Each structure stands twice: as structure tokens, then as C-alpha cells.
Amino acid sequence: MSEQPSKVYVNGSLFDIKVPFRRVVLDELDENSNNVKLDLYDTTGEDSPGNSGITPLRQRWISNRDDTHAIDSDKTNTGGSVPPRVANKGKRPTQYGYAKSGIITPEMEFVAIREGVDVGIILEELSKGRAIIPLNINHPEAEPMIIGSRFLVKVNANIGNSSVSANIGDEVTKLHTAIQWGADTVMDLSTGADIALTRDAILRNSPVPIGTVPIYETLARVGGNPVNLSFEAFKETMIAQAMGGVDYMTIHAGLRLSHIPLTIPRVTGIVSRGGSIMATWALAHHEENFLYSNFAEICEIASTFDVTISLGDGLRPGSIADANDQAQFAELATLGELVKICRAHDVQVMVEGPGHVPINRIAENVQKEVELCDEAPFYTLGPLTTDIAPGYDHITSAIGAALIASHGTAMLCYVTPKEHLGLPNADDVKEGMIAYKIAAHAGDLSKGHLGAAQRDLALSRARFDFRWEDQFNLSLDPQKARAFHDEELPAPAAKKAHFCSMCGPKFCSMALSQRLKTADGELLKDPMAEKSAQFVDGGAEIYLSMPSKVRP
């Protein structure tokens, strides 16, 4: 009998850490007659968190490094429930800084185990800036994860309220839905009521890194009119969010005043919210974007908390007609400049991209980003490969996401079916997540990622052997797969049946084909099969010689 998947932990060898996996035990025996097991990457965090949030597993790792200290939280304005930490004077406690100095941290060993690679690879990719571990020192609850093109493709889920729809409990539910279905990071894009309280509730309950767009809260603080924004107001917000524990922040510093006229010929102008806010400010004042002018100071703040900067693409195309235009690529070149400034401050950085891009123009986005931004991890929204399917943009964009991932994008920002129409509810979050886990995994397979194909192999073997329960447990959504199968063949015996309702027992190709396979002895006696015998003798059973249990 196959068991339900359970959580297992792998201990570190360098540090006292335990890395979670979801173990699937199969109804298939290995050469020692033990059940074959497959340990899958797991983003769900603690099984039964307490009411006041989840365990701050990194607290000791951070304090042990002795380069930060807790400050009196009465003097801060974080909205947070734990005393925040800041760097000691002259210190930059960032994973990038550590990696450049050759220091291996518990965070690095954690992601090495999670990804199934040697920690040396983690150190190398981090130190070159080709990968990041977004972890604020004030978000000790988060389990480390790495974003970089050599690692598993990651998925971000956006949640957050708007002025039309706002409830803190709903957002925590969306967080849980997102991580249940595999979200690697979550962005809180709230713009409605109680932004700080909502964010704190999310942070204290989140085992994954949390991102924000601080200009949204800044705008709320100045009364909603972009013209009233200022760098001072932004800085105040950024510091408060950093003290609260935000792991990465999207900063639209690349949209320069001189780029704005390039958007005039566009069909859909500026569709990034942050981009249009900054463009409005810049035009109103006829001054350079203050996030660009003050970028070095932003980096100083980020380095104090190990906040990762996600360079926002304020000029991403909002329609097929606007893809890869002058405005988009002019901003991308500026983002390349800003990457260098981040690195000079030991700040971890990734670069945001796409939007709406037709299939034939997707590869160019990755090529340009790699070249202009010196291989900083690329983090793209979709792209949506057509504009004509509102209500199904999780699909229009999963197509583009899978393709851009196959070209090297490190993290995909999901799109839900509600895109362009409204805010996602928990069901939409799930639909968006599944579509993007598919896209990310298709990207991993395409890149030949070590280990990614093991799950497909295990599932397909289960399918060929009619091990239905194994098939369900290995799938992205076991409940749905089981429910679809049960619609027409609900009997428990059917879970072992050598057919399904697609073809019925007489016509099942898998069953017919299984009989072929067992008949190969007789087949080879035939003279017409001589050539095949040669192939078979030459090691034809290539897949059976692969280890069934490979992590992740």
C-alpha cells in the first residue's frame, strides 16, 4: 500500500540545520526489496504553527554572526511584533557579502541541501552575483531558498489587498494557499487599508521570503497623490519595511525621466503601477526619478538588513504591440547600471522583466538581460503570449513563463486567472500557482536540470504500471487527479485496474503495450528483429539503470 506523502528533514553536515522535504513512498520496490522513495522540494513550512506566528529558525544563525544587534523597538515604527535588528556600524550582513569573502553560512548549506548540489556551487554563484538568497535579518522565520539560473526555477505569488477589497485574514489565507501549492516567495502588494498590519501578519506566518513594492505604502502615506511623493517619505517607508522583515523590495529606479517620452507611441503606455507612479512624479516635477538619483543611499539601507533589491521594470510592455520596444530596453540598460551599484554595496540584486511578449520575442529579453545586467538573476512576470484571453491569463502567461524559464529566467512571477479583471481570491491563487509550477518545471526539464526529470520518470513509470495512487501522490495536485479519476471509476479496485475510463479495459494502449513488453523474449526469436536485438544488447534499458531516488 502506498502511504500518504509525509515531511522528512535532512540534517546539515556543516551546521545544525534541518532541511524539509516531502517524501513520497511508492508501491515499487528497489533491488533490496525496499519501497522506492522520492523526496520532493517542500515550501509549506511548519506543519502546525502557533497562533503568534511560526518558529524563527534563523534567529540563532543571525545572532551568532555577531555583525548585527537588536534595537529598541519603541524607537521604531515598523508595525512589527518583534524587536528589529540592524547591522553593526561598518558591517554589511548580506549573503552576497559573505559569499564574496568566502564565508559559508547556514543559509548556504540549507539551500545546497534543498537543491541537491554541493555548497561550493552555491558559494560560487552567490559571489558572482548570479544567484541570491533573499533573507532579511528581521525575517528569521523564513527557510532559505536560492534564486539563480543554475538552480530550480522559482515561482513568486502576488497577494495583497486594494482599496476596493481588504481583509487581513484573507491575505494570510492567500499566503497559506500559495505556499501549499509551492510558492517559493510571496509578494504582498497591498495598497488598501492596514498595509503595515497586513504585512506584519504575513511576515510572521511566512516560511518563504516576502517581497513588497515600498512605493505603494509610501504613496498611501502621502495621501495617494504621486505628485506629493519624496525621497524622504520613501526612505522612511523602506526603513520601516526593512525593520519589519521584508526580504526583497521592488524598486522602480530604472525608469528615468528621459525614458518617458519613449512610451508615447505605445498602445498601452506604462502598465507597471510603480512605473506609472514614478513617471507621474518625474513629469510633474520635471526632475529625475528620485529613486534613481538616490540609489546609492537606497543600497546603504538595503545592505544594513540584507534586503535584496529587485529592480522594477516600470516600462514593461502591457500588450503584444508594445513588446521589446525602445522604452523597455532603454530602462533595462539603466537597470544594468544599477546592478553595479548594488554589487558595490554588497547588496543582493535581481532584475525584473517581461509582461506581454509574443513567443518569437521572448529569447531576446533573456539575452539582453544577461548582457546588460551582468548575469544578475532575472525575475519575470509571465510573459503573456497574447492579449486576447482575459480570464485565462494564467495560461497565456504560463506558456511564456515556461519558455523564458527554459532560456534562463531564475524566478517567475505568477499570473492568476483574474489578471486584468480583479484581485485574486484563494482559488485564483491556487490556479495561478499550479500553472506556474508547471511552467517552472517545464523550464527545469528543458534546461536538463539535474534531478528535475526524476519526478516525471517516477510518475510515468507509475502510470505505465497502473499504480494509480503513486501517480496521484507524485502529481502537482493529487486531490484533483484523484477526483477526476473517481468521477467515472470511483471503486477502490479501479485504483489498481489496468485501464481507466478514457479507453476502457479492451482498448487501453498502456495495457496492450505492457503485454508487448513482456513478450520481448519471443519477439527476439524472429529474424526480422535481429537489428533490435543488437540495440537491446547494447544497453537498451537506459532508464532502468538510473537511480530512482534522487533528490530533489
Added chain:
Amino acid sequence: MSEQPSKVYVNGSLFDIKVPFRRVVLDELDENSNNVKLDLYDTTGEDSPGNSGITPLRQRWISNRDDTHAIDSDKTNTGGSVPPRVANKGKRPTQYGYAKSGIITPEMEFVAIREGVDVGIILEELSKGRAIIPLNINHPEAEPMIIGSRFLVKVNANIGNSSVSANIGDEVTKLHTAIQWGADTVMDLSTGADIALTRDAILRNSPVPIGTVPIYETLARVGGNPVNLSFEAFKETMIAQAMGGVDYMTIHAGLRLSHIPLTIPRVTGIVSRGGSIMATWALAHHEENFLYSNFAEICEIASTFDVTISLGDGLRPGSIADANDQAQFAELATLGELVKICRAHDVQVMVEGPGHVPINRIAENVQKEVELCDEAPFYTLGPLTTDIAPGYDHITSAIGAALIASHGTAMLCYVTPKEHLGLPNADDVKEGMIAYKIAAHAGDLSKGHLGAAQRDLALSRARFDFRWEDQFNLSLDPQKARAFHDEELPAPAAKKAHFCSMCGPKFCSMALSQRLKTADGELLKDPMAEKSAQFVDGGAEIYLSMPSKVRP
């Protein structure tokens, strides 16, 4: 006020034909203050068909050609309700034969208008075998459509019962669901009860070409045991189906006895139902596949009714691990031989492909098919780009389908969410169709298909202008887009609102960006914008100069 989309007809100039389109009238005025209109490709057929099936619009076109005659239906065994026609002695009434002789048919003008191209292009592509118009002389109800890489990418929907689940009315409902959502052809893959009656009900009600896999009915006729199959039994079935009006037939003639041993190392063996049936027969008898041995005779029959042959890929890969293997490509080379035999008999032919293929191995499938099969139209199932998402294989495969379409695949065979788990019901048919219309359209955009981008452009303009009703009417699923929008902003006034519930009125990037766009006069006074003025003077409004009304 925007009107509901309505059906319009465009008359032929060479023939007395009328070609249907779905007209969307927009809340946008052209330079003459008329509402902009967009006429979309329409597959839905007659609005209110009678009880005994739809109008046989091609009946006169066929009889006028004087190369076929009706036969006494009492002497036949078609299960059909109209007297069948056959070719006159020595005649091959196929669209390919006509095209090679330089004869333009009403069918050719019909598809030229539908595709928005000159009929000369149709004639050229047909005569070179790079495109087909699958239309049996006994299915006069069908509206002509063309399948070829220079034309709009088409989508086929599979329906049909199995022994576990069978009801004729359900299948006609699935047919209607499929064409409502844009199916260009429908395959009836029934293997359960009443195969002939079900097929006839579908044919008499279908405005799109109908395909079958005749070996399924043949197998039912011989009692369900593949070993009992014979070419005689197959021929009898094929002729009966051809007399009933089946427009194209999948024939697994490319799976040769010598290919079977190549499948032994596979993870999932032979997953094509037709393929495993023929492999079982061939192994049991130790004889060459009778469909291969008798292929010339099969072509003779096909040419008598203008049945298009769809060369089945009995060895398509059923898992990521099996993609692009020796077995698959050995069969593809044989399909190339068979294409030549079809053409020698004036028979229209396309080639079936993919299954499960990772993204990085998709392009090779198209390249090999073009080369080995002399540019015959490629017709692929998906491909599914990962095995791990049963319940969501419409998405895993829409990714691969969009990509393979962008490389030149002419028709995509849809996959529904029930793939691998059960037979699709009407809801699943809709979900599969929408996912595949997205994939096909994304492919069209990627290929730069003339006119495909017009719908995206119109929708994105409507989006930027907050013309919500236009946005809904231009989308693939207007009801769903409207329902999602209404969940949070149901008031009719919100349909004109300059924001939606995603961001609310204060934070809407489109609204902010619109204000930017109207501020361009002032913007250009600024010295920093001189360079942009240059761009704007240089014809920046490129999209506004494109005609809004382009067919299709």
C-alpha cells in the same frame, strides 16, 4: 453602446458562396466617425439548425463538378441518413487533385476569404501538398477550412465515448461545445456502443470536418481482440466510414514490425491506442503491419471520396523520458514514404506528431517532419512539456502546443484536463478548447501571421481606454471575463470606470499612464525631452496608422 457580436457573411467573387464571420462592433470611432468593426474567424456554423441536421451547403458544389455520383444507399452499410456519393470511374475528386490541375474550387475561394488571403496562395499551397482542405464528398454540411503552416493555426477537439461511458446525445453536445469555442475540426474517437450511429449524428450536425481512427471501429467489429484484425475488416470499415462522410482518417500505417523492438527500452512503451493495436497484431502474426502493406489500396479508397489521410504516430512518446527516441523518428521516416504514396494517388495527407516532449526537444520534431515528410502539414498532440500534472494537462500541453505551432505545426490536437484520467465531459471540452485557442493564437502571433495581431491590438486599445465591454467582446471567453470583473465591481457604471478592482481608482497604472499620454504637449517643451520629440516626429504613432478593420 457596444452591441453583442453578430454573425456576418462575406460573399465570394468567383462562386456563389458566403463565408461566415463573427463581427465585433467597438465603442471606438474611425476617422469617418463610424464604429470600428473587427470580423473574427467563426467555426460555429448555422445559428439555428433543424432537427435533422444542418444544411448541406456543399451539395451543389460537389454535384456541379460532375465527377461523382450518388449510389443506392440500400446497397451500402454506412449507418448514414443520406445517399452516399462515390467518384465516377477513373476520377479522383480531391481538392489536391484539383489544385494540381490548376482548378479553383468553391472550397478554395471559401478558405481564401476565411483566411484573408488571395486564392492563388491557396492553390499554390494545396498543389505543393503543404496545405489540405479535409472535406469528404459525403460531408456536404461542412464549411471548408484549410490546414497548412502558412495559414492560421488550427485546433482539433477529440470527443467520443468508451465502453465505460457512452451516450449519443452527450457526444453531439460535446461537438457543439467544441465548435462554440472555436474547434476547427473534431475527431470522433468512440470505442464504446453504437459507434456508427454516434458518428452519423455527429457528421450530420457538424459544420467542421470530422476525423476518425477507423481501426477502433474495426476492432469492435472483430470482437475486440487485435489478433483477429485483418485488412479486409479494415477496408470494409473504412469504406463505410467514407460513405458516411468522415473527412479525415488517422491511419497507423507507419508503425512497422521492425520498429516494435525499438520501444522495449521505453518507460511508457506504446501509448497510442492505434499504435498498440497494430503492434499487437503485427507481433501476434509476425507479419508486417497490414496498413503498411496495403497502403496503396487505402489511398485508392481515400481518393474516391476525398478522404484526407492523417498518418498516425503510433510510436509517439508517452513520457518525457521517451521523447525524440529512435522508435519515434524511425516511424516518422516511414510516414515520409507514405506521404509520397498519398500524393501519387492525389490523396490529401497530413502527418501526426508529438505526445510528451520537453521544451528543448520540440523544435527538432518540426524540423525532422518538414524534411522527412516533404512539408506535409504537421498535426500534433500537444506536446505535453512535463508528466507531473495530471488534471492540468491542458496547460502542460498548451505550453508545448504554442511552441510547436510557432515552429510551423499547422494543426494542434487539444488535450483536456481529463487526459490520462478519464473521458472529457462538455466542461472539459471547453477548458481544453480555450487553452488550445490560446496556444494556436500565440503561435500565429509568433509567426507574424498577417492579421492575427489585429485582435490583440483592438483588445489592448480597449483595455487602455477602459472600454470594458469591448474588451469582453474581443476576448476568447467573454462570459468568463465579464463574470470575473463583476465579482467585485458588478455595477453597470463600473463597465465604464477608469479602474478595476485590481488596484482601485487611486493606484491604477493605466489611468495614471493615460494622463501621461495626454500631457505629452507639455512634456515636449522640456529640454530633456528633445530626443523624444525627434522620435515622435519620426512617426511614433505607428500603431494608430494600422487599419483597425482587418480580416480575420
